[in-house]
Amino acid sequence: xxxNALRHGNFAKLGEAVTDWEQMTRKLAxxxxxxxxxxxxxxxxxxxxxxxxxxxxxxxxxxxxxxxDAHTQADSxxxxxxxxxxxxxxxxxxxxxxxxxxxxxNLSVVDTGDGTFAVMGNTRPDWASDxxxxxxxxxxxxxxxxxxxxxxxxxxxARSDDSAAKVLTLLVNQAKYGxxxxxxxNRGEAADAVAAAEKLAKMAKHPAGMSLDDIADFNRMMAKYxxxxxxxxxxxxxxxxxxxxxxxxxxxxxxxGARGAELAAMKNMQTNLGLTLATASFSDSDAMRDWKSGLIxxxxxxxxxxxxxxxxxxxxxxxxxxxxxxxxxxxEFLDDYREKLFKADKAAxxxxxxxxxxxxxxxxxxxxxxDNGRDPLKGLFGALSHNPEAAVHAFASKxxxxxxxxxxxxxxxxxSLGHALESAVTGVAAGDATTMAPPHSATQVKIMANIxxxxxxxxxxxxxxxxxxxxxxGDMAASYMPEISQALEGPDSETVFLSNSQDPGGLxxxxxxxxxxxxxxxxxxxxxxxxxxxxYTGNLLQAHLSDPSIFDGEDKQVLADIGRNAGYIEGIVxxxxxxxxxxxxxxxxxxxxxxxKAKGDYAKTWVNIGLTFVEVPERLGxxxxxxxxxxxxxxxxxxxxxxxxxxxxxxxxxxxxxxYSSKDLFQMRxxxxxxxxxxxxxxxxxNKVDLxxxxxxxxxxxxxxxxxxxxxxALNRSKGSYE
Numbered sequence: 001x002x003x004n005a006l007r008h009g010n011f012a013k014l015g016e017a018v019t020d021w022e023q024m025t026r027k028l029a030x031x032x033x034x035x036x037x038x039x040x041x042x043x044x045x046x047x048x049x050x051x052x053x054x055x056x057x058x059x060x061x062x063x064x065x066x067x068x069d070a071h072t073q074a075d076s077x078x079x080x081x082x083x084x085x086x087x088x089x090x091x092x093x094x095x096x097x098x099x100x101x102x103x104x105x106n107l108s109v110v111d112t113g114d115g116t117f118a119v120m121g122n123t124r125p126d127w128a129s130d131x132x133x134x135x136x137x138x139x140x141x142x143x144x145x146x147x148x149x150x151x152x153x154x155x156x157x158a159r160s161d162d163s164a165a166k167v168l169t170l171l172v173n174q175a176k177y178g179x180x181x182x183x184x185x186n187r188g189e190a191a192d193a194v195a196a197a198e199k200l201a202k203m204a205k206h207p208a209g210m211s212l213d214d215i216a217d218f219n220r221m222m223a224k225y226x227x228x229x230x231x232x233x234x235x236x237x238x239x240x241x242x243x244x245x246x247x248x249x250x251x252x253x254x255x256x257g258a259r260g261a262e263l264a265a266m267k268n269m270q271t272n273l274g275l276t277l278a279t280a281s282f283s284d285s286d287a288m289r290d291w292k293s294g295l296i297x298x299x300x301x302x303x304x305x306x307x308x309x310x311x312x313x314x315x316x317x318x319x320x321x322x323x324x325x326x327x328x329x330x331x332e333f334l335d336d337y338r339e340k341l342f343k344a345d346k347a348a349x350x351x352x353x354x355x356x357x358x359x360x361x362x363x364x365x366x367x368x369x370x371d372n373g374r375d376p377l378k379g380l381f382g383a384l385s386h387n388p389e390a391a392v393h394a395f396a397s398k399x400x401x402x403x404x405x406x407x408x409x410x411x412x413x414x415x416s417l418g419h420a421l422e423s424a425v426t427g428v429a430a431g432d433a434t435t436m437a438p439p440h441s442a443t444q445v446k447i448m449a450n451i452x453x454x455x456x457x458x459x460x461x462x463x464x465x466x467x468x469x470x471x472x473x474g475d476m477a478a479s480y481m482p483e484i485s486q487a488l489e490g491p492d493s494e495t496v497f498l499s500n501s502q503d504p505g506g507l508x509x510x511x512x513x514x515x516x517x518x519x520x521x522x523x524x525x526x527x528x529x530x531x532x533x534x535x536y537t538g539n540l541l542q543a544h545l546s547d548p549s550i551f552d553g554e555d556k557q558v559l560a561d562i563g564r565n566a567g568y569i570e571g572i573v574x575x576x577x578x579x580x581x582x583x584x585x586x587x588x589x590x591x592x593x594x595x596x597k598a599k600g601d602y603a604k605t606w607v608n609i610g611l612t613f614v615e616v617p618e619r620l621g622x623x624x625x626x627x628x629x630x631x632x633x634x635x636x637x638x639x640x641x642x643x644x645x646x647x648x649x650x651x652x653x654x655x656x657x658x659x660y661s662s663k664d665l666f667q668m669r670x671x672x673x674x675x676x677x678x679x680x681x682x683x684x685x686x687n688k689v690d691l692x693x694x695x696x697x698x699x700x701x702x703x704x705x706x707x708x709x710x711x712x713x714a715l716n717r718s719k720g721s722y723e
Contacts, residue, residue, distance in 0.1 A: 001158035003111040003150070006092050007099070007343050011085055021347060025075050027072045030323060076171060084164040091107035091157040095150060102146045109150060117154075121145045127636060163191035170194065170230055170285075196221050197234035204239050207250040208306060215265050222272035226327075232280030237287040241294030245303055246321045248273070252314075252364045252373075253305030254320075255666045266368040271326050278327025278386075289389070292333050295320060299340065302361065314364040314374075317341060318357070321379025322366035328429065334390040341380055342400055352407035354375070358411075377404075378413045384420035386431075391424035396443055398450050406455050408467040418472025424610060431486075433605040439613065445506035448480055452507060454512035462521070467493055470522025477519060478532025478603070480507070481612045485536070485565050487512045488714070496561045498543055500615030513718040516569065517576035525574060530596075531603035533569045534644055534675060536612040538637035539563060541683035548689075549617055555691055560703040563676050567704035570672045571711020578665055600645045607641065634690050636682045645676060673704040 020527065099109045106122045122145070128197055156620045167190035200221055203210060210218065225231040236244060248270075255266050279722060280288060299320060305628075320337070348356040352570030358374045362578040368371030373379065395401045408414040419430050425448045427438040453474065465473060484500030487507040519525040544550055544558050551558045566694065606612060677700050 001154045001161060002113075003095070003109070003117040003154060006154065006157050007111075009088070009092065011089055017081055026080050029347040052213055070390055076190070077168065080164055080168060080171075084160055085394070087160045088157060091153050091160070094153045095157075098146060098149050098153065100289045102150075105146070105424050106144055107143065109146070117150065119143050119150070119493070120373045129269065139205040142492045153202065155228050163194075167191055167194055167230065170234070181519070192226055193228045193231040194234050196225055197231045201235050201238035202449075204235075204247045205243060206249050210364075212262060212265060215269060219268045222269070222276055226275040227278055227279055227527050229283060232278075233283040233285060233288050233427065236277060236280040236471055238287070241291050242298055244277070244291075244295065245298055245316055248319050248323060248366065249303040249313060249364065250305050250306035250581055252366045252368075253308055254714045255368075256365055258368065263368060270323070270368050274323045274326035274510060276399055278329045281330040281333045292330075292336075292412060296337050296340065296493065297331075297705065299337075304363065312361060312363045314366060315361040315376070315675040316346075316362075317356075317376040317398025318361060318366055318374055321376035321383075322373040324379045325367075325369075325382035325388075329388045329390075330419050331387060331390045331393070334380075334383055334387060335393050336381055338384070338390070342394070343377060343402075343405070345377060346400070346403050347400060348462045350403060351410045353407045354410050356603050374432060375411060375413055377407075377411075381413065381416040385423045386418075386429045388419065388423045391420050391662035392427075392441075392443055392447065395421065395424045395447050395450075401447065401450055403456060405451075405464060405469075408464060408469065409460075412468070414464075414468030415472075420449075421469075422472045422475050425451070425476050429608065435609065435611065437479070437610050437613065439615075440480070440501040440503070442503040442506065445480075445483060445503040448476060449507050449511070451476070452511040452515040455518050456511040456603060461514070462518035465518050465522050465525060471528065473515070473519040473526035474525030474528025474532075474599075475514060476520065477525075477529045478535070478606060479611050479613075480612070481569075484512050484516075484569070488568055489561075489565060493561075496540075496544075496558055497565065497615045498550070498616060500613050509714075513572055513714050516572045517715055517718075520573040520576040523591040526577065526592060527595040527599040528568065528603075529573055531599055531644065532606070532612050532642060533566060534640040534679070535603065535607055535637040536614070537676060538640045538679045538682070539568050539612060539614040541665045541679050542636045542686065543616060545687040546690050555675055555689070556696060557681060557700050559696060560699045563673075563680075563700040563703035564707035564710070566676045567669070567672055568711045568714070569707075571669070572715050573711075574672075574708070575670045575712045575715055600641060603641050604638060607637045612637075636679055636686065639682055640675060643675060668706045669705065672708065673701050676700055676704055 008069060041271065102109055102119065106119055108122055110118050110120070112118050146708060171190070203214065203218060251266065252270065255262060258266050281292060288718065293314075298316035302311075302313055302317045302364055303316055303319055304311065320342075343354070345353050353375075361372055362372075364373075367379075371378060384394055395404075404417055408417060423429055425440070425444050427444065428435065429442070451473075455464055482497055483501055483504055483506060485497040485508045486493050486504050490509075491505075516529060519529060539560050541559070544562075545555070548555060679699055680696060683689075684696075
């Protein structure tokens with residue numbers, strides 16, 4: 001920073017730039033709101049089909065997101081510019097004050113060019129005859145003190161100016177097209193993030209020298225910045241693709257067999273590193289694009305620690321996937337990586353995947369958790385579970401889906417695959433309890449139909465439930481209650497069984513029945529079905545009773561239809577359990593109780609995020625009602641969840657076992673009937689609907705009983721249809 005540039009600089013232009021950006025930010029805020037409240041909201045509610053249901057909807061969603069990112073980036077820019085301008089003006093005031101004080105000490109401060117300056121004593125001839133006043137002889141310590149003070153001001157000004165230019169450039173370069181979502185309150189925040197990335201990347205280049213204290217510092221800094229896009233991009237690109245993989249290889253080797261505090265530190269490091277790289281993957285800077293392509297290019301390389309005895313370490317893909325388990329990675333990156341990994345896995349065949357990954361490069365335990373990280377597909381599935389869009393891309397091919405399901409017979413990847421499939425068919429990322437679930441696209445329904453078909457196959461299909469997939473299948477069934485109901489009830493049932501699915505009739509009834517039957521054998525899967533049915537029933541009742549015009553018929557009829565469907569679905573489940581060997585096990589009862597309790601809190605989030613979808617058709621006022629049912633509808637469904645936990649647990653094989661005889665089956669049937677009637681009572685009371693109490697209760701009871709019997713009949717018939 002030149003002395004004269006700071007001393008005489010005119011910051012009016014910078015002030016004008018700040019004002020312009022402030023105006024731009026306000027305009028972008030309005031555009032963002034309009035895009036979200038109008039453009040995207042209307043697209044979400046639109047009942048599109050064909051290419052509009054996929055390409056157009058996705059384009060509009062991305063466009064709305066770009067407006068949000070544009071506003072965020074503009075807001076960060078204006079804050080950085082404004083903060084930098086304020087700092088530079090402050091430094092100019094400090095500089096002028098120092099120069100003024102120097103002049104009072106008979107010193108001159110002179111800009112000598114190229115960023116240098118001089119502090120020197122005044123030597124005017126008339127001062128020499130005034131020994132008691134001004135003098136040409138100056139105390140060198142005074143000169144040095146002013147020089148150091150002024151140099152300090154110039155250094156801080158230069159740092160402010162340089163760092164502002166650096167972070168603004170990095171911010172703009174995050175997105176090759178469009179805008180970055182990095183948000184900063186001032187220049188210092190952005191500069192600190194970049195400086196932290198530089199420091200940690202330098203540490204990570206020499207992992208062998210990192211002590212446990214160093215790792216603790218590393219974790220603290222990573223935990224602070226792992227969601228910061230500038231930090232992530234700078235850390236990853238400074239370390240490089242190969243350096244990133246080598247870092248984790250060295251850590252896995254150096255801390256093999258870690259216990260206690262050391263194990264906790266390594267788990268934290270794996271999580272923080274994964275979250276940081278996930279954030280970084282969304283950067284579209286040239287350096288980050290090279291990092292992503294470079295990482296994938298290293299997938300077949302042998303990575304070993306520098307001091308490892310064995311020449312065999314781990315495949316690059318194993319190291320990559322061990323860092324993909326946490327956080328949401330960029331869709332394009334996951335698509336590229338998944339395509340190559342799927343191709344290799346399929347080439348080995350269903351039964352060959354274990355030998356391909358686990359028995360080959362097995363020199364390292366890469367996952368400081370419950371796994372060893374040797375099957376890279378498990379880490380990839382973890383990444384897909386956090387990115388529904390990438391998960392849909394992964395399983396849209398029936399060939400790929402069938403292969404991955406087939407491999408679960410020979411591997412232990414079933415549970416991780418199940419989580420990825422949940423993400424694909426529901427559109428909700430694993431662990432996300434806040435984002436409203438989107439309508440099912442036609443592609444998602446097709447994936448769900450293919451999953452059901454695979455499970456429905458005689459012989460091997462039902463065995464998939466025992467490979468770690470049962471709980472996920474139950475969760476998927478809960479999400480697809482509208483499509484399941486329409487499949488079971490047949491054509492023209494959409495006026496009762498409301499849905500915002502793009503293909504509500506896309507499931508095949510026989511596959512649905514066999515899928516529900518197989519999933520019911522898993523306690524957690526069964527709990528998911530039961531909770532999903534009750535939530536959907538509660539939401540349906542609220543929708544119809546809050547607006548009777550939805551169904552052109554009598555209230556009694558629509559309530560009976562809903563009751564019959566509840567009995568039908570739970571009849572399939574109840575009779576399936578009664579007809580299996582697990583039905584004779586007292587342990588099975590306890591497992592179900594435990595699963596029901598564990599699933600209860602999770603099921604409550606389904607009510608909040610709309611995982612069992614109900615939508616009032618637009619022609620019947622759906623747009624005015626807000627589309628997807630929430631609010632008061634959730635109250636009825638939430639009450640149903642609470643009652644399930646309170647009243648439907650099984651208490652002792654001699655007391656309330658529902659598995660041993662036809663009498664116990666009738667008990668389960670009566671439980672379904674009671675649950676449904678309670679939900680009817682809730683919905684009637686909430687909407688102040690005055691209907692004959694005895695008549696409604698009788699109609700619902702009869703309907704549930706009929707549905708229960710129909711479920712048993714359909715179950716037996718569906719088995720015969722495959723034989």
